[in-house]
Amino acid sequence: MNTLVKTKASQTFRDLLLESIHHLRALDSLLQEERQCLTAHEPHEQLEAIVNKKQVALEQVITDTKNRNEFLEAQGVELNEAGVEQFLSQQPPAVAQALNKGWQQLQQLMAQLQESNMLNGRLVNHVQQQVEVFLTAVQQSQGSSVKVYRAGGDRGDLSVPRNLGKA
Secondary structure (H helix, E strand, O other), X not given: OOHHHHHHHHHHHHHHHHHHHHHHHHHHHHHHHHHHHHHOOOOHHHHHHHXXXXXXXXXXXXXXXXHHHHHHXXXXXXXXXXXXHXXXXXXXXXXXXXXXXXXXXXXXXXXXXXXXXXXXHHHHHHHHHHHHHHHHHHHOOOOOEEEEEOOOOOEEEEEOOOXXXXX
16 A cells, blocks of 8 residues: 555544544533433433434444445455554554544443443433323322332332312
């Protein structure tokens, strides 16, 4: 591979990495907003708006991954960690070091996003369970008491008056 081709390839890979990192940071910001919305019990419209933005951001991340994969295939390397290492080894040492730093940053962001997404998923499940308990209480509230868990984790009764809708 001649120097001009190496330079163009390394610049293209650098641009792809920078674009991906930018989009991943935007997605991270949306995940943080989503978490804040879930923990602060914001109106569902706000959560829905964040989820819609998150979907657009995810589509961009998918496009970035597709573009990066197409680039790596065009370079004749496998689409895995070993393939990226092979591509980097074909670059001048200083360029390879800089690109590797960007690649590592991208990998760290991906791991961080996966963890954030899992945390948000657990929060969604928790909120859903709270709603289900409330709905069960309302459905069973014909003047009787409903079994619930208190803040300390022990069981208790929840008396829901019949005129709940008039409150």
